[in-house]
Amino acid sequence: MRPILEVRELSIHASSGGQPIPLVEKVSFSVEKGATLALVGESGCGKSMTALSLMRILPEPAVRIVGGEIRFEDEDLVSASERRMEQLRGNIISMIFQDPIASLNPIQTVGDQIVEVIRTHNPISRKEARARAIELLRSVRLPDAERRINYYPHRLSGGMCQRVMIAMAMAGAPKVIIADEPTTALDTTVQAQVMALLRKAQTETGTAIILITHNLAAAAEAAENVAVMYAGRIIEQGPVREIFLSPAHPYTEGLLGAIPDNAEGGVEIAPLAEIPGNVPRPGTLPSGCAFAPRCKNVQQRCRNERPDLTAHGNRRVACFFPYSQMIAQ
Amino acid sequence: MMKRYLVRRAGQAVVVLILIACVNFLILKLAPGDLVDVLAGESGGSDPHYLHLLREQYGLDRPLYVQLFQYLSNLVQLDLGYSFRFNMPVRDLILMRLPATLLLMFSSLAIALLGGITFGVAAARAPRSLRDSLISTTALLAYSTPLFWAGLMLIILFSVKFGVLPSGGMATVDGPKDIVSIIVDVSRHLVLPSITLALFYMATYTRLMRASMLDIYNMDFVRTAKAKGLTPHQVAYRHVVPNSILPLISLFGVQLGSVLGGSVVVEVVFGWPGLGSLAFDALFQRDVNLLMGILFLSSVMVILVNLAIDLLYSWLDPRIEVGA
Ligand SMILES: Nc1ncnc2c1ncn2[C@@H]1O[C@H](COP(=O)(O)OP(=O)(O)OP(=O)(O)O)[C@@H](O)[C@H]1O
Ligand SMILES: [Mg+2]
Numbered sequence: 001m002r003p004i005l006e007v008r009e010l011s012i013h014a015s016s017g018g019q020p021i022p023l024v025e026k027v028s029f030s031v032e033k034g035a036t037l038a039l040v041g042e043s044g045c046g047k048s049m050t051a052l053s054l055m056r057i058l059p060e061p062a063v064r065i066v067g068g069e070i071r072f073e074d075e076d077l078v079s080a081s082e083r084r085m086e087q088l089r090g091n092i093i094s095m096i097f098q099d100p101i102a103s104l105n106p107i108q109t110v111g112d113q114i115v116e117v118i119r120t121h122n123p124i125s126r127k128e129a130r131a132r133a134i135e136l137l138r139s140v141r142l143p144d145a146e147r148r149i150n151y152y153p154h155r156l157s158g159g160m161c162q163r164v165m166i167a168m169a170m171a172g173a174p175k176v177i178i179a180d181e182p183t184t185a186l187d188t189t190v191q192a193q194v195m196a197l198l199r200k201a202q203t204e205t206g207t208a209i210i211l212i213t214h215n216l217a218a219a220a221e222a223a224e225n226v227a228v229m230y231a232g233r234i235i236e237q238g239p240v241r242e243i244f245l246s247p248a249h250p251y252t253e254g255l256l257g258a259i260p261d262n263a264e265g266g267v268e269i270a271p272l273a274e275i276p277g278n279v280p281r282p283g284t285l286p287s288g289c290a291f292a293p294r295c296k297n298v299q300q301r302c303r304n305e306r307p308d309l310t311a312h313g314n315r316r317v318a319c320f321f322p323y324s325q326m327i328a329q
Numbered sequence: 330m331m332k333r334y335l336v337r338r339a340g341q342a343v344v345v346l347i348l349i350a351c352v353n354f355l356i357l358k359l360a361p362g363d364l365v366d367v368l369a370g371e372s373g374g375s376d377p378h379y380l381h382l383l384r385e386q387y388g389l390d391r392p393l394y395v396q397l398f399q400y401l402s403n404l405v406q407l408d409l410g411y412s413f414r415f416n417m418p419v420r421d422l423i424l425m426r427l428p429a430t431l432l433l434m435f436s437s438l439a440i441a442l443l444g445g446i447t448f449g450v451a452a453a454r455a456p457r458s459l460r461d462s463l464i465s466t467t468a469l470l471a472y473s474t475p476l477f478w479a480g481l482m483l484i485i486l487f488s489v490k491f492g493v494l495p496s497g498g499m500a501t502v503d504g505p506k507d508i509v510s511i512i513v514d515v516s517r518h519l520v521l522p523s524i525t526l527a528l529f530y531m532a533t534y535t536r537l538m539r540a541s542m543l544d545i546y547n548m549d550f551v552r553t554a555k556a557k558g559l560t561p562h563q564v565a566y567r568h569v570v571p572n573s574i575l576p577l578i579s580l581f582g583v584q585l586g587s588v589l590g591g592s593v594v595v596e597v598v599f600g601w602p603g604l605g606s607l608a609f610d611a612l613f614q615r616d617v618n619l620l621m622g623i624l625f626l627s628s629v630m631v632i633l634v635n636l637a638i639d640l641l642y643s644w645l646d647p648r649i650e651v652g653a
Pocket of ligand 1: 045
């Protein structure tokens with residue numbers, strides 16, 4: 001099946017005055033209609049920058065796309081006109097953000113904010129748009145939608161605001177929804193509800209989802225494919241089950257280790273095996289493999305040369321010494 | 330809820346007003362010389378017996394606290410005393426001059442707010458551009474220019490050099506008397522003084538609006554607005570500007586007192602027949618009753634407007650609960 005969205009060699013640089021600093025380097029991935037791709041990595045890896053670039057809402061001119069292609073159906077979004085992007089945004093490609101309360105305008109009712117997106121893309125009356133907004137709020141199971149549509153965001157909980165954001169994202173006929181850590185700011189019980197809503201929207205409309213998360217386990221539950229990012233690059237990508245069960249890159253393995261292990265009936269919780277050290281700040285990458293300073297399997301070669309993404313079976317890994325024995329299936 | 334809040338605020342306002350009245354009274358009493366000294370100085374004569382009689386007549390020989398108490402109890406009955414210089418009750422005098430001052434202040438603040446918002450938006454929508462630099466530099470200049478100097482320069486430029494606008498007063502002495510010509514005439518007289526008074530505040534609002542907008546542009550909900558497919562223009566005017574105006578409104582209330590102060594200078598420079606020039610006369614002629622009356626009225630105005638602004642603010646910003 002041909003992917004609905006395909007990113008090829010996308011690079012994003014920040015240039016605050018002096019030397020441009022690479023934030024995202026030659027990232028490629030694709031997602032098919034009705035499928036979910038997870039983008040996983042620690043904080044500061046460039047996940048949000050990648051997401052914002054897909055909608056072309058990077059904080060320009062400080063941060064810009066400097067190369068690559070974003071193929072959406074038959075057009076390249078990197079070179080698309082601003083006019084065309086406005087047609088797509090919020091209508092054909094929509095986005096859900098991490099902090100739902102801060103993502104809503106504090107001095108407009110949630111209803112007005114949903115009506116705004118509806119009327120931006122459809123020539124219908126305020127009244128019709130309002131009826132549609134109530135319908136949308138019902139479909140995201142906002143309790144008491146007729147009353148809450150007149151609420152200001154601060155009177156709703158984080159979970160309810162995220163429902164509003166999802167309703168807003170569903171207002172058009174989205175073919176791609178980008179969800180940037182949609183549940184990070186929410187309670188655990190609400191997290192599951194929000195993920196269930198996204199899945200429901202997906203099965204009903206066949207929209208593709210790009211799910212950004214820190215959490216590989218969440219990715220494994222929601223997505224078919226995963227791309228693991230480290231310091232602005234993809235270091236491992238492929239089918240999520242495979243990667244979840246037998247990571248090839250030591251960083252992926254480290255990410256898995258950082259997840260509480262509920263395998264044994266949820267009783268035993270493995271210690272959070274954090275990866276020692278931090279993601280290098282953009283512009284301060286080591287000359288070899290960016291992960292080398294934190295890697296437990298590091299060799300001399302890793303410090304001198306940067307490994308490229310290379311195919312291993314049906315996944316791609318950027319490591320000179322991947323756990324290949326497990327990949328051979 | 331709303332009613333309780335209003336009652337509480339009104340109670341606070343009354344206490345503040347009484348304190349202000351006391352302080353005004355004491356400060357003016359502490360200044361050397363009284364009305365009788367002035368009258369004597371002007372008439373040249375200084376017969377001590379006559380002066381004593383005058384003081385007795387005006388109650389100026391009684392103990393301070395009696396005078397203060399008398400003053401306060403008169404205030405409650407809205408009796409602001411008698412101006413011996415103008416031979417009129419202070420209240421009538423103030424009511425006569427108040428409209429001119431209100432007109433001047435209202436037009437100045439309207440100019441300042443509209444101009445400040447317009448220029449602030451223009452600067453913030455293209456930060457660090459030529460337009461921004463031009464606006465920011467001009468604002469800084471206006472911000473640091475003394476009021477009286479700006480007023481004089483405007484008079485020299487528009488009245489003396491180009492001769493397009495009157496340099497003082499509020500109306501032409503024997504102009505036509507139909508309503509339209511009066512409005513046109515007063516408006517022409519209003520232009521220079523209101524711009525002069527507005528200049529400083531326009532500069533303040535421009536700077537604040539620019540800073541506030543740049544701040545709001547970084548907020549998450551602005552990113553959401555862009556992600557909805559709005560044009561940059563819609564993002565700016567529907568989401569950024571309304572949120573950026575909120576701090577301007579609170580500053581507006583804080584500054585009102587200083588606007589009144591500024592209007593004294595402007596009214597004197599332009600011979601505008603309002604409360605400011607009245608206060609100026611009262612000060613130099615030691616017309617204590619009049620001066621206290623004006624100060625008291627100014628306090629009432631500042632307090633009332635601030636109350637109104639609080640209510641307006643809580644209406645504009647739903648996050649603020651009245652009475653919380
Ligand atoms: N305007 C900017 N100028 C320079 N660097 C920036 C700018 N904005 C963000 N960055 C940097 O870009 C890097 C990638 O940021 P990004 O928000 O994409 O990370 P992320 O993977 O989404 O992290 P998180 O999980 O915390 O959301 C970060 O290191 C950040 O410091
Ligand atoms: Mg992020």
